[in-house]
Structures are given as structure tokens and as C-alpha cells.
Amino acid sequence: MTSITITRPDDWHVHLRDGSQLKDTVRDISRYMGRAVVMPNLVPPVMDTAAALGYYGRIQQAQPQGQFEPLMVLYLTDNTRAEEIFKAKASGKVVAAKLYPAGATTNSDSGVTDVKNIYPVLAAMQEAGLLLLVHGEVTDSSIDIFDREQIFIDKILSQVVADFPELKVVLEHITTKDAVDFVNQASDKVAATITAHHLLYNRNHMLAGGIRPHFYCLPILKRNTHQEALLGAIASGSKKFFLGTDSAPHYKDKKEAACGCAGSYTAHAAIELYAEAFESVDALDKLEAFASFNGPDFYGLPRNTDSITLVKADWSVPESYPLGDTCVVPIRAGETIAWQVKSGE
Numbered sequence: 001m002t003s004i005t006i007t008r009p010d011d012w013h014v015h016l017r018d019g020s021q022l023k024d025t026v027r028d029i030s031r032y033m034g035r036a037v038v039m040p041n042l043v044p045p046v047m048d049t050a051a052a053l054g055y056y057g058r059i060q061q062a063q064p065q066g067q068f069e070p071l072m073v074l075y076l077t078d079n080t081r082a083e084e085i086f087k088a089k090a091s092g093k094v095v096a097a098k099l100y101p102a103g104a105t106t107n108s109d110s111g112v113t114d115v116k117n118i119y120p121v122l123a124a125m126q127e128a129g130l131l132l133l134v135h136g137e138v139t140d141s142s143i144d145i146f147d148r149e150q151i152f153i154d155k156i157l158s159q160v161v162a163d164f165p166e167l168k169v170v171l172e173h174i175t176t177k178d179a180v181d182f183v184n185q186a187s188d189k190v191a192a193t194i195t196a197h198h199l200l201y202n203r204n205h206m207l208a209g210g211i212r213p214h215f216y217c218l219p220i221l222k223r224n225t226h227q228e229a230l231l232g233a234i235a236s237g238s239k240k241f242f243l244g245t246d247s248a249p250h251y252k253d254k255k256e257a258a259c260g261c262a263g264s265y266t267a268h269a270a271i272e273l274y275a276e277a278f279e280s281v282d283a284l285d286k287l288e289a290f291a292s293f294n295g296p297d298f299y300g301l302p303r304n305t306d307s308i309t310l311v312k313a314d315w316s317v318p319e320s321y322p323l324g325d326t327c328v329v330p331i332r333a334g335e336t337i338a339w340q341v342k343s344g345e
């Protein structure tokens with residue numbers, strides 16, 4: 001296949017950051033994504049509706065044409081109150097709240113220390129119809145970093161799902177066969193996003209023959225059998241899996257450092273990288289539902305109505321892109337990508 005036309009996609013998990021970085025992240029995300037679920041892990045985090053609406057306004061100001069719609073998320077803390085959930089829902093702009101276990105990932109220090117602390121909030125979310133998005137990793141330092149997702153699912157997520165059967169839950173950026181199996185056997189209230197980098201890479205790409213910091217993200221890339229399980233999930237065509245890039249820019253010098261930040265940048269070529277992943281398992285016919293149908297269907301939002309066309313033609317990715325005052329090194333920097341979006345779309 002040399003060309004494929006799909007309904008305009010959305011990104012159900014992205015980091016746009018704030019301040020001087022917004023013009024660059026918004027430029028990339030709004031090239032062809034209709035909507036994006038914008039993660040709230042700013043400094044300070046987006047903890048209430050007023051902050052979410054302020055952030056929404058700044059994103060809107062940063063987009064040249066105004067055709068892109070940010071979908072806002074509240075950052076849950078031990079102190080989030082149930083009434084804030086109803087306020088958020090009533091705003092019409094906030095679609096979800098995010099559970100970051102405290103200390104699990106970038107800017108998660110104010111996250112939740114014990115999921116029991118937010119049980120009244122989860123009850124309110126279930127009642128109001130606000131989705132729960134989850135960074136699914138335990139934070140216990142004695143637990144091996146490669147096991148943190150699987151143990152979170154066993155110890156915490158299965159209990160939450162059992163205790164709130166009507167709550168819609170998205171397990172974000174899944175990285176393991178355990179997560180694929182969990183989501184597949186769960187009710188239709190449970191879904192997952194999968195990133196392009198977890199589909200295209202495994203931990204060998206990050207660690208064999210030299211350490212490559214731009215592949216360092218959380219949850220960390222796993223062994224190739226887990227990558228194969230993720231590819232199996234997208235090739236299955238299940239409606240429970242959809243596009244969430246987790247594109248998470250950090251300045252070049254913060255990644256290429258003795259203690260580098262977690263996060264990989266893919267918004268410069270998101271759908272193009274997903275097309276490669278789907279093609280690798282001969283499943284390009286499943287790309288449209290994954291990128292453009294399953295997300296809005298799960299969130300209860302309308303699907304986009306216009307389309308974009310991808311053509312098979314190599315292009316070279318720059319070594320870096322401008323980001324705020326300096327730059328970000330994207331995934332595939334200095335290498336080629338096999339698909340491109342036809343210009344003008």
C-alpha cells in the first residue's frame with residue numbers, strides 16, 4: 001500500500017507543557033490531530049477547574065488557526081475534593097482526571113500517595129461521568145522498574161476497577177503483555193492508550209550498543225516479547241486500544257545528562273510512526289479505528305468528520321526541533337520515517 005486515507009485522528013494523551021514551549025508543542029500537535037487530551041503535570045500541576053480553564057485559554061492562544069481542540073484533565077492529589085469533580089464536569093472542557101501515583105513519573109510529586117485517599121473522588125467521577133486516566137506504575141523503590149506496571153495492575157488497578165464498576169478507566173501508555181491481557185479481560189469500561197514508541201521499540205533499542213537517552217521514558221521500554229504483545233493488541237482490532245502518543249518533550253540538555261529526564265518526543269511525526277508500526281504487523285487496515293474511532297467512542301465524543309492522507313515516502317527527521325528557548329531531540333532524529341502526511345492536510 002502506498003497511500004492511505006483515514007478520518008482525522010486525535011491524540012488521547014499528550015504533554016504540551018506551558019510558557020515558552022507552548023507555541024512549539026501546539027504547532028506540532030495541531031498539524032493534523034483534531035483533538036488531544038492534554039496532560040496536567042505542569043509545575044504546579046493543573047489541580048482544579050480554574051487552572052484547567054486557564055491552561056485551555058493559553059493553548060488556544062498558541063494555535064495559529066484555531067481548529068484544534070484541547071481536552072483538559074485534572075491532576076488528582078490526596079486533597080482533591082469530590083465537589084471539584086462536579087465543577088470540572090460542568091465546565092464542559094474537562095473530560096478526565098489523572099491518577100499519578102506520587103513519585104511515579106515526571107512532575108508527579110504532588111500525586112496520590114494511596115489510592116484509598118481518592119475513593120470519595122472516584123465515586124464522584126463515576127457519578128459525574130468523568131474518566132479516570134491512570135499512570136499505572138507502583139512507586140516502591142524495592143520493586144524493579146521493569147515490573148512496576150504489572151504489579152500496579154495486580155495490586156491496585158484490579159481493585160479500583162472492581163470497586164468502581166461503572167467508572168471509565170484508561171490505563172495510559174501500556175507497555176506489557178500483562179496490561180494487554182488485563183484490558184482485554186476487563187469490562188467495556190476499561191481501555192488503554194498505546195504509544196508509537198512502545199510499538200516500535202523495546203529495551204534493546206535503548207540499552208544495547210550504547211545508552212540512548214531519548215528512548216528513556218516511563219513506563220520504561222520492556223523486552224521484545226512485551227512489544228510483540230502490544231503489536232498483537234493493535235493488530236487484533238480491539239476497540240479497547242487507541243492512540244495516545246505520550247509525546248513528552250524535555251530540553252535536549254535535560255535528556256542528555258548524567259541523570260536524564262523521562263519522556264520521548266513523537267508529536268513531530270505521530271501518525272507517521274504509528275503507520276510504520278501497523279504496517280510492520282500487516283495491519284494498516286486497523287490504523288483508522290485505532291487513531292480516529294476507538295478514542296472518541298470510548299470518551300463518548302463525536303468522531304471527526306474530515307480526513308487526512310498518508311503516503312509512503314521516506315523523509316529525514318531533523319536532528320532537533322525548536323522548543324521554547326532551546327530545543328528537543330525527537331524520536332528518529334537524523335534518521336528516516338517511511339510515511340508522511342500529504343501537505344495541506
Ligand SMILES: NC(=O)N[C@@H](CC(=O)O)C(=O)O
Nearest residue numbers: 015105106217218248262263
Ligand atoms: N512518559 C514520560 O516518561 N514522561 C511524561 C510523564 C508521563 O506520562 O508519565 C512527562 O511528562 O515527561
Ligand SMILES: [Zn+2]
Nearest residue numbers: 105135218219
Ligand atoms: Zn505517565
Ligand SMILES: [Zn+2]
Nearest residue numbers: 015039246248
Ligand atoms: Zn504522559
